[in-house]
Amino acid sequence: MKRQLRLLRLLGTELPVVAILGFALLPWIWMMLSSFRPDSELTHSPITLIPSQLTLVHHIELLQRTSFIWNLRDSLVVACGAVALGLGLALPAAYAFSRFRFRGRGALRTGFLVINMFPVVMLILPLFVLMRELGLLDTYVALIAGHATFTLPFAIWLLTSYVDGIPQELDQAAMIDGATRLQTLWLVVLPLALPGVVAVGIYLFITSWNEYLFALMLAGRNVRTVTVALQLFIGENQIQWGLLMAGGTLVALPATILFLFAQRQLVGGLTGGAVKG
Amino acid sequence: MNVSTAQQRRVPSQAWGTKGGGRRSSILRPGATPWLMLAPALAAAAILVLLPVLDTLWMSFHDVILYRPRSRPFAGLANYAWALTDPVFWESLRHSLVWIVCAVSLQFALGFAAALLLNRSFAWRGIARALIVVPWALPSVIIGLIWTWMLDFNLGVLNEIGVRLGLLSASIPWLAQPSTAMAGVLLAIVWQGFPFFAVTLLAGLQAIPGELYEAASIDGAGPFGKFRHITLPGLAGVMATALLLRMIWVANSLDLILVMTNGGPGTATQTLPLHAFLTAWSGGNYGHGAALSVLLTLLLLGVVVAYVWRNRA
Amino acid sequence: MKRRDMLTGATAAIATAPLARPYAQKGVTIRWWYHLDDPKATPNEFIAAFEKENPGIHIEAENIPWGGGGDYDNRLYTSIIAGNGPDTSMVKFNNLARLLEMEALSPLDKWIDAWPGKSDITADLWRLHTAPDGKRYYMPLQYVVLYLYVRLDLLAKHNLTPPTTFDEFLTCAKALTGGEQWGFGMRGGSGGHDSWMPFAFGTGARPVKGGFVSPAALAQNRYFIDLMRTHKVCPPSAPTDGFLQIVNNMKAGRTAMAVHHISTANDMANTFGDAITAVVVPRGPDRSGFATFGDGANAVYAASKNQEAAWRWISWLSTGPNNVLYNKAAGQMTVTTSGAANWTLHPKRFVDATVNSLPIAGVLPNLPQTADFTRVVWPQNTQKALLGEITPDAMMQIFEKLFFS
Numbered sequence: 001m002k003r004q005l006r007l008l009r010l011l012g013t014e015l016p017v018v019a020i021l022g023f024a025l026l027p028w029i030w031m032m033l034s035s036f037r038p039d040s041e042l043t044h045s046p047i048t049l050i051p052s053q054l055t056l057v058h059h060i061e062l063l064q065r066t067s068f069i070w071n072l073r074d075s076l077v078v079a080c081g082a083v084a085l086g087l088g089l090a091l092p093a094a095y096a097f098s099r100f101r102f103r104g105r106g107a108l109r110t111g112f113l114v115i116n117m118f119p120v121v122m123l124i125l126p127l128f129v130l131m132r133e134l135g136l137l138d139t140y141v142a143l144i145a146g147h148a149t150f151t152l153p154f155a156i157w158l159l160t161s162y163v164d165g166i167p168q169e170l171d172q173a174a175m176i177d178g179a180t181r182l183q184t185l186w187l188v189v190l191p192l193a194l195p196g197v198v199a200v201g202i203y204l205f206i207t208s209w210n211e212y213l214f215a216l217m218l219a220g221r222n223v224r225t226v227t228v229a230l231q232l233f234i235g236e237n238q239i240q241w242g243l244l245m246a247g248g249t250l251v252a253l254p255a256t257i258l259f260l261f262a263q264r265q266l267v268g269g270l271t272g273g274a275v276k277g
Numbered sequence: 278m279n280v281s282t283a284q285q286r287r288v289p290s291q292a293w294g295t296k297g298g299g300r301r302s303s304i305l306r307p308g309a310t311p312w313l314m315l316a317p318a319l320a321a322a323a324i325l326v327l328l329p330v331l332d333t334l335w336m337s338f339h340d341v342i343l344y345r346p347r348s349r350p351f352a353g354l355a356n357y358a359w360a361l362t363d364p365v366f367w368e369s370l371r372h373s374l375v376w377i378v379c380a381v382s383l384q385f386a387l388g389f390a391a392a393l394l395l396n397r398s399f400a401w402r403g404i405a406r407a408l409i410v411v412p413w414a415l416p417s418v419i420i421g422l423i424w425t426w427m428l429d430f431n432l433g434v435l436n437e438i439g440v441r442l443g444l445l446s447a448s449i450p451w452l453a454q455p456s457t458a459m460a461g462v463l464l465a466i467v468w469q470g471f472p473f474f475a476v477t478l479l480a481g482l483q484a485i486p487g488e489l490y491e492a493a494s495i496d497g498a499g500p501f502g503k504f505r506h507i508t509l510p511g512l513a514g515v516m517a518t519a520l521l522l523r524m525i526w527v528a529n530s531l532d533l534i535l536v537m538t539n540g541g542p543g544t545a546t547q548t549l550p551l552h553a554f555l556t557a558w559s560g561g562n563y564g565h566g567a568a569l570s571v572l573l574t575l576l577l578l579g580v581v582v583a584y585v586w587r588n589r590a
Numbered sequence: 591m592k593r594r595d596m597l598t599g600a601t602a603a604i605a606t607a608p609l610a611r612p613y614a615q616k617g618v619t620i621r622w623w624y625h626l627d628d629p630k631a632t633p634n635e636f637i638a639a640f641e642k643e644n645p646g647i648h649i650e651a652e653n654i655p656w657g658g659g660g661d662y663d664n665r666l667y668t669s670i671i672a673g674n675g676p677d678t679s680m681v682k683f684n685n686l687a688r689l690l691e692m693e694a695l696s697p698l699d700k701w702i703d704a705w706p707g708k709s710d711i712t713a714d715l716w717r718l719h720t721a722p723d724g725k726r727y728y729m730p731l732q733y734v735v736l737y738l739y740v741r742l743d744l745l746a747k748h749n750l751t752p753p754t755t756f757d758e759f760l761t762c763a764k765a766l767t768g769g770e771q772w773g774f775g776m777r778g779g780s781g782g783h784d785s786w787m788p789f790a791f792g793t794g795a796r797p798v799k800g801g802f803v804s805p806a807a808l809a810q811n812r813y814f815i816d817l818m819r820t821h822k823v824c825p826p827s828a829p830t831d832g833f834l835q836i837v838n839n840m841k842a843g844r845t846a847m848a849v850h851h852i853s854t855a856n857d858m859a860n861t862f863g864d865a866i867t868a869v870v871v872p873r874g875p876d877r878s879g880f881a882t883f884g885d886g887a888n889a890v891y892a893a894s895k896n897q898e899a900a901w902r903w904i905s906w907l908s909t910g911p912n913n914v915l916y917n918k919a920a921g922q923m924t925v926t927t928s929g930a931a932n933w934t935l936h937p938k939r940f941v942d943a944t945v946n947s948l949p950i951a952g953v954l955p956n957l958p959q960t961a962d963f964t965r966v967v968w969p970q971n972t973q974k975a976l977l978g979e980i981t982p983d984a985m986m987q988i989f990e991k992l993f994f995s
Contacts, residue, residue, distance in 0.1 A: 114581070117573070118333060195480035
């Protein structure tokens with residue numbers, strides 16, 4: 001019986017997961033493989049799937065002769081700041097949208113979303129002037145504020161739908177016991193909505209991590225994120241392919257490692273048993 | 278999920294202490310509370326997003342050329358007239374529709390399947406969940422370059438494997454033919470975006486109480502019945518929101534297409550936001566770009582309004 | 591006004607103090623924006639050398655991503671418009687018209703005429719760098735001229751020598767096409783106009799008013815499009831191939847000829863040794879021809895408060911030995927005659943091809959639309975013509991209309 005169950009799980013769950021992961025990871029693995037190949041092998045025809053020689057030169061050059069490490073640090077600071085600020089702004093807003101019915105609610109929700117429907121390239125010029133007036137050009141603050149605010153509507157909408165999934169009876173029970181709205185949010189809703197918060201947090205992190213336009217225009221010398229750094233490997237007359245492959249392989253790791261820890265919060269049944277008759 | 282976890286997560290009703298009677302705050306009347314909770318988000322959005330958006334709106338009614346900063350004459354509806362009478366606009370719109378429908382549906386299908394699978398228990402589930410975000414965690418420029426290279430006619434690994442395995446009779450210049458270019462960029466964006474659905478829907482699955490599944494089993498429901506009557510309704514809210522948001526994001530995305538084909542060959546993969554981007558970024562005509570952006574926003578707004586109106590309860 | 595600036599600055603400094611780096615206070619600071627292809631190469635060495643010779647001037651260099659030109663240009667223009675532009679920066683010809691419309695540049699004539707290094711740059715180069723209004727805003731820093739790479743070993747197998755006319759070119763391309771190899775690695779992607787112009791304007795037509803639709807240009811353009819559509823001497827990926835693809839295809843042996851320039855010469859020589867060489871692009875029957883001139887210059891901005899110091903920096907960069915040092919980092923050709931005399935950075939045959947192409951070197955018209963032409967209008971319409979969606983003649987008419995309507 002147990003063996004049958006094991007086989008069923010293998011075929012019905014683990015094998016499909018391997019297939020999907022294969023799709024997800026093969027391009028990245030190809031990139032990683034390429035980063036260990038010497039330049040001469042990268043333009044060989046017919047192409048060789050298995051490298052005939054391996055070299056660490058691209059990684060060494062990446063770490064020693066470019067500013068990549070500092071760029072990773074800048075990206076980490078900005079992304080973590082954006083997550084903190086974004087969640088801090090979005091959680092109360094999502095709670096408000098979920099628990100209250102007030103005049104203008106629909107319009108406000110739509111309004112939030114509308115201002116995010118504009119392509120960012122059009123907003124860059126006025127934003128640049130604004131940041132300059134505030135003296136915030138080329139600082140972490142500018143990027144954190146920019147990233148957090150521009151992901152706000154999506155974060156609020158997503159969090160609202162997660163908070164919606166938590167029965168309002170719990171809020172009312174807490175408030176009958178004397179809690180304020182904020183206390184309810186912090187002590188009741190937040191723990192139960194943790195999977196949603198994790199999902200939105202990862203979304204905020206990744207969006208900030210991959211963002212290019214703000215990082216290009218609003219920062220540059222003191223604050224230089226990995227997206228800008230990678231773009232510097234793409235020149236006018238040549239592309240530093242080896243460095244790009246090495247950098248591209250490494251750049252996916254922080255978010256992946258972060259999610260490795262964060263996904264532990266994604267265990268089911270959090271609301272089960274919370275509302276007893 | 279074991280019983281002790283459920284117990285640990287149960288509402289700690291003693292956390293703030295009962296003060297007898299307590300404050301009956303806004304359960305019945307919303308009052309100022311929701312606005313207070315929205316205030317920080319509203320303030321941030323008003324300063325950093327609303328002002329630039331209003332500026333863009335202003336630009337759409339003026340003749341704004343980036344390198345003529347001193348001359349911004351009023352143009353009325355001229356920019357909009359230009360946009361709507363330009364056949365490139367309608368072509369870009371058609372491409373956008375194909376782009377949105379194909380990208381979102383494929384991302385959703387793959388992401389949903391992944392979420393369902395990653396919700397089950399197996400030994401290496403943690404690693405599997407972490408690894409699924411790898412495509413999503415890469416910057417567009419890297420994704421664009423790696424897929425362009427893999428799809429390359431001369432030196433691309435996908436063509437090589439395809440020919441060796443007999444799936445392709447000959448190498449295909451994926452991004453150089455109008456018939457296959459859109460498929461090529463769609464492949465890249467589906468790869469990039471399906472983890473979003475996987476993570477978002479996986480989180481949504483956590484809120485469905487395990488007892489419901491147990492009760493359904495006792496009632497004799499099979500896996501498909503459970504899916505239809507428990508999973509889908511339980512996930513409906515998050516699913517609808519995720520789809521809506523993703524649709525908006527995909528509709529506005531241009532990074533991948535920019536890197537992979539620049540809208541080409543010809544204009545075969547040029548979508549509306551890319552057309553707006555190139556008009557402004559390359560052509561320097563921010564008035565035209567703003568008008569295109571406003572039109573795109575109005576189109577998306579129609580969809581969002583329909584969604585909000587349906588769910589206004 | 592000043593006090594408000596100070597207060598804003600102080601507030602911002604306090605708010606961001608742990609996050610921002612302090613600026614140097616002594617002497618004059620010049621902000622210079624540049625882009626170098628190799629991220630491992632930095633200007634630190636020559637900045638140090640310059641600062642040693644010029645105490646009191648501190649150079650703050652910032653490497654701006656190129657992004658096909660669009661990223662660099664938009665960052666530059668936006669900063670200038672917002673009043674936050676650099677003192678000096680690297681610029682290209684297709685920035686000139688737009689910068690002039692923004693009234694952003696300072697003419698350099700009075701400094702150039704008093705500059706000892708002026709004679710070390712040829713009159714031809716000065717002529718190319720003069721603006722339509724007769725003034726000189728650009729300081730030559732580097733250049734390339736496009737030539738034709740050919741695989742001598744493959745040509746030898748068919749008893750052919752490198753082509754000098756367009757007829758010979760077609761013969762060579764056809765002979766070298768077969769199996770998994772194509773005679774000519776055409777570049778239809780963004781930036782490919784550089785390798786198209788030697789064909790379109792190779793028999794005497796010029797990119798001036800009426801030039802795009804002159805009979806010579808139309809005929810030559812048809813010849814170019816036919817290379818792909820009729821004679822099929824180009825790989826099917828040609829319409830969207832960029833510089834990375836045409837260089838890689840040459841190196842992999844998938845194509846036998848390609849138009850590029852000296853920055854890839856070392857790479858090619860390392861791959862093929864003496865089997866590869868470069869020649870001047872094919873020319874018309876009356877020895878007319880067009881070799882695209884790829885530019886790179888520095889300019890000083892009118893809003894700069896330290897224009898004299900900025901001039902000192904860019905003139906230093908364009909002086910003999912310094913210019914050689916710079917171009918070693920950039921992988922391009924020095925603009926100075928003295929530096930070119932003992933040029934050892936690239937094998938001699940490639941330098942010869944570059945220098946021999948100078949007499950027929952030409953550029954696109956210096957108009958505001960030029961940048962858009964190179965990034966969007968040329969690729970889109972050329973790709974359509976290569977795929978048969980529009981006729982070659984229609985393509986040229988669109989170009990004429992863009993520039994001169």
